[in-house]
Amino acid sequence: MNEAEESVAAETPATPVAQRPGSFNGELVAAVLLAALGVYLLVDAGAIAIPGSSNTVGPRFFPYAVGGLSVLTGALLALRVLRGDRGPADDGEDVDPDAPTDWRAVAVIAVAFVAHALLINVVGWPLAVALMFAAVATTLQGRLTPVAAVRPFLVGLTVGCVVWIIFVKALNVALPGGIVLEFLTSWF
Amino acid sequence: MAISDLLGGFADAITPVNLLFALLGVLLGTAVGVLPGIGPAMTVALLLPATYVLEPTSALIMFAGIYYGGMYGGSTTSILLNTPGESASIMTALEGNKMAKAGRGSAALATAAIGSFVAGTIATLLLALVAPTLVQVAINVTTADYFALAVLAFVAVASVLGSSPLRGLAALCLGLYLGLVGTDVLSGQERFTLGIPQLSDGIDVVVVAVALFAVGEALYVASRLRKGSVQVIDHKGGWLTKEDWRRSWKPWLRGTALGFPFGVMPAGGAEIPTFLSYATEKKLTKHPEEFGHGAIEGVAGPEAANNASAAGVLVPLLTLGIPTSATAAIILAAFQGYGIQPGPTLLTTEGPLVWALIASLFIGNVMLVVLNLPLVGLWVKLLKIPRPYLYAGILTFASLGSFAVNADPLDLVILLGLGLLGFAMRRFGWPVAPAVIGLILGPIAETNLRRALAISDGDLSVLVDSWFSRVVLLLALLALVGPVVLRAVRGRRATPAEVAQEQEEDREVQTAANREGGTP
Structure with missing residues (x-):
């Protein structure tokens, strides 16, 4: 499946400067930060006070779920980025995709x-x-x-x-x- | 029943004052929507503060005008500017651009405007007919069903929008996190507020939407601004000829038929139906040789699909309180700002208000088709605004909108912080819409999940107790696993045609640009 994607990627004309392989990869940082955010959610959720009356699922449950999802997503995305997958930068009417970042x-x-x-x-x-x-x-x-x-x-x-x-x-x-x-x- | 309610809505909407608000909304919506870099979602978010001080009926009437006006404005931009724009108008731009270059700009604008009118009118009528029936069903929807619906919306939005499902999921996580910040509704506990008192009320949806869309876009464009003068293609030529009408009316209707149901489904708004409409017209046309060189069907169909889905999105929003596109999420926030909670009970508790809103969608549509073509010269002037002033102006209005919510400078610092996040997301191809939808839908999902589990005493099987939730969760699973399986089986991405099409376009544009650059 990766071969097909790579061939598509190879056909893409003019990869934007900031995303050429070999240059500093910001998305890897972003993915790691997302996973870190997930860890923060998992850790800090444990500090949320649970009112005594709460019976089953309290205010901690959803933060745990979101934290877990963030860690998983961040880790998987970081892996994919490391394996050479690049997200295409956004297009826009006034965006010059070939311009270096100012x-x-x-x-x-x-x-x-x-x-x-x-x-x-x-x-x-x-x-x-x-x-x-x-x-x-x-x-x-x-x-x-x-x-x-x-x-x-x-x-x-x-x-x-x-x-x-x-x-x-x-x-x-x-x-x-x-x-x-x-x-x-x-x-x- | 629905008809008499609708007539009552018209009676409310056709007072001179409310007509004025509708007109104001339509004009503002189109004017802002025309501006390059501003899609419908950003239009709605930026203009939200203008409606804050009005009473709910007038505010919603103006809002309806802004919503449809923003859609119209976007299509004008994509036809007359020779650059790719926001995703829902990409298909319109493919052929519309070529038509404009071939001196048929007026015809392209006309078929887009009239197609939007036809689609908008039919789809709004469908909305008026479907909504009361759906409310009958929705009234029996349990909290567990709601949770299932929210999960489906999450999965659909994350996997449909953006370059890859994983990046959609990443954006969704960010939105869910932002939705967690603040005081938990059910237990009253503060969560993730970092001890900052202003955060205990949560982060305002308007601030997040304006930050991710407006500030993020301004920063991103600033980092890669296209230099040189702005090129707007002339809108030359006559309006629609008899032949144009003959070739347009079927695509309008087919576009409507595709757009409305996709808008109703939690599939992220207009991207898919506009793409499908374009593909359909390309297949059915009697002039296949014109596709790629300015075929009028390729403008008429996607544009109709775009507007029909805009009305379709309102169905789940008004009957279930579930937003399925970024624009819908902001409209939901607007409703909440007026103290109204969309959901199954909305039509009974706020019936007159909803019908006045639907009636003004019709009125706004008529105003737009009447105003849009004569005023096109004015819109073209707006397209030519020097970009430094345009983006400075966008930041000005972003500041206005966010400061007006709480009059707290801290909101502006948060705005910038989230704007930088939006900037980063654009660089890495993370779609912004799932974050906005996650922010507003996350708390809805959590509340319903916890209520369902509280009723069942913690028994998880309550989540798959009804047929409804089983089917919906199954759909969510399919939406999540489907693309992965498809890719594994077929060895390609879900919409290879779209990718290929865009790349082909890019290359054409580039070679054309090179050629122009080469000859002195």
Whole structure:
């Protein structure tokens, strides 16, 4: 059965760079982590308190089941990956399957997102989101200079303010607006 | 009986205010669904917060519009963008793309829109007819039967979606784990909360769905962004000619006939029926030479199947409370957000609401077919949004949706963490949908299992006590073992044709690209 699969795999044109055999294999790590998650579930399930009234199947049973399934799945998947089975990376309209992974973009987005989460309650959602928007858009444009960030920032700020006004003033969603915007719109 | 209830639903839905909400939902759903990289599930998850503050009837009416609108939007994207999109529209894209390139884009869009309308209308009618009957059956379904149904859904979703059953199972495990975090409903014990108080209420389904779909997709696309300007194929040519109509109507009906039952079954939504519809049309066509070069049947059939399955998915959701696709899982979360629990009693306790929802599915469908073709110019503009702004915008709305749930920044950190998980899953070909379904269906399965065993005093034979649960568990076993056995016997994967087809497509696209690149 593996021969057939390998022949299919061999026909696949242009294996994405990150998944070529020989290079660092992330999926192996993922499979091992899944098995580790299963072990954690199995161990920690034993610590769940069982109320005295519980008669047969208590709150520990399902965690044990899920933990066992995770260990099994993770182990089997790790084995298959070791034997050369590779999952095809996702397609998408805007995804270039042959492009090398741009780790810098991923890192910038992750950091910008955490920063905006922490800033929301300080400077308000619109400004926090505008900064995140600017960082993400500028990175994706491929030019990381202050000048190139002006336009994305203004776009982000406009989007943030318009969305905030719609959701807070018209739909009554609780969303901190920041001092300036809340003052300016207090007459609504 | 069902007809008079349905008419009552129409009476509720055709008030000016509710019509406005339906229109708003349809427009928003299509606009967001058109955006590349955003499938129906992500559309629904991202737009969920917009419905939070409305009262349930208006919210669900708007939601119906978003659901069908997202489906319509997706097909426009797949026809006019020269790149593969989400799995349910891949089959539409095969021929639709070629039609658009051959200057018949308008005809492709028209047969997709009208086919969706025909399929959506018939399938919604079937939903209205089937649901009350099924509820009669479902009312007798025991907790053990429910557990069996949940197991079948798990197995089907894990083995159908994604590149291999094992990877589907891995995604399912992640979802089940996320569903365990929080306070156990039956005993009140905290589980796996790591001592973080916010986690004692569990991880919000909306946060998980938005993270895995929206944030994960944004990170993944960012890591491999297609550089260069966006290429949208012109939608040229006239709408449907008499010949087009003649060639389209049978595929529409056949697509509907395939799509609806597959939507009802726990088989992961639209992937299988759209594929089967394409294969059927290819076999039955009188113009086999056109397949691969823009055959209209290849757009009409899969698109109808896609929409019919969207209505079919609502059958198990509304009558049993069991989601069979990622989109359905998010709709279930939306229901719970409004304080409504879908299940056999839904039609009696919330009858008017459900019928208003079904009626607005009809209304939304009419609005879509009327609006979609005239507005196609607007959708094309949306397709051309510069990608840096598009993905920054997706993250903006992901932040809005998740923050609006609890107004807690910690949710956004969890959002990013799960988004990175979604990013990794995309890299390794782990399907995302089983995780979302596992998250929402896991607690349902656990509760029913424990209730069943509590009633039987721990006797496991209660799980196979009824014929219903025996048949369902047998099906689950078949779905799990079947592909493995098939592969062992036939030495190939379950859907080799699909794989081969996609690879052939890829190669064509690549050689075409190389050729274009080669000539200055």
